[in-house]
Amino acid sequence: MYHKKKNTLLLSIISPVLFFSSFTSLAQTADIPALKAEAITIVKQFGGTLKPQLKKALSEGGVLKAIEVCSVKAPQIAKQLSSSTQWQVKRVSLKARNHPNAIPNAWEKSVLEEFNTRQQQGESAKKMAKAAVVKDEFRFMKAQGTGQLCLTCHGSELTAETKAALKKHYPNDQATNYSLGQIRGAFSLTKQL
Numbered sequence: 449m450y451h452k453k454k455n456t457l458l459l460s461i462i463s464p465v466l467f468f469s470s471f472t473s474l475a476q477t478a479d480i481p482a483l484k485a486e487a488i489t490i491v492k493q494f495g496g497t498l499k500p501q502l503k504k505a506l507s508e509g510g511v512l513k514a515i516e517v518c519s520v521k522a523p524q525i526a527k528q529l530s531s532s533t534q535w536q537v538k539r540v541s542l543k544a545r546n547h548p549n550a551i552p553n554a555w556e557k558s559v560l561e562e563f564n565t566r567q568q569q570g571e572s573a574k575k576m577a578k579a580a581v582v583k584d585e586f587r588f589m590k591a592q593g594t595g596q597l598c599l600t601c602h603g604s605e606l607t608a609e610t611k612a613a614l615k616k617h618y619p620n621d622q623a624t625n626y627s628l629g630q631i632r633g634a635f636s637l638t639k640q641l
């Protein structure tokens with residue numbers, strides 16, 4: 449009876465140690481620079497596919513057309529990149545337009561808050577990124593700054609037409625009133641280790 453109790457006690461002490469050490473070893477064996485490089489390539493693919501389409505729609509069809517294109521293409525590109533790679537790919541923001549897709553989880557929220565602080569301290573969004581191993585996942589976020597172009601649909605002086613179109617597609621839109629240089633959101637990528 450005494451021994452049995454002791455064994456149970458020993459096991460309950462050891463098993464959490466084994467549990468956590470398996471995570472530690474994953475983190476230790478992961479090739480972080482290679483994972484970062486992979487993530488950056490995917491971020492570039494995302495932006496490099498979406499931005500030209502956005503610009504083309506703006507110049508050829510105007511803002512309303514561009515909003516429509518963005519509402520269809522952005523989720524499509526994220527989905528396509530997630531299914532063609534081993535990464536889960538999305539965009540998130542503290543003030544989301546696309547609900548619920550762009551609502552950050554707790555970790556993403558804390559990184560977005562950190563990005564805001566870094567931007568307020570003078571760092572440009574251009575190279576702002578964060579990588580971490582959390583549990584058994586490699587997570588990577590790349591900030592997206594608010595450029596001149598972005599103000600057309602995320603700024604504080606939207607035309608009545610733009611406001612109406614956004615409201616139609618996104619009744620819970622929070623992604624306006626940004627000013628130049630602020631962090632609009634981030635690409636967020638996750639890979640199982």
Ligand code: HEC
Pocket residue numbers: 502506511514515516518519520522523539540541543544545546547549550592593594595597598599600601602623632633634
């Ligand atoms: C023509 C209007 C338009 C312009 C210009 C525009 N966006 Fe957006 N943006 C949208 C729409 C529409 C969505 C929602 C897309 C979706 O449904 O996934 C969006 C979503 C986003 C998101 C995803 C998070 C969220 O809130 O849903 C980010 C990040 C973002 N935009 C950044 C930018 C940046 C950076 C620029 C400038 C380079 C920019 N946008 C320019 C219309 C625009």
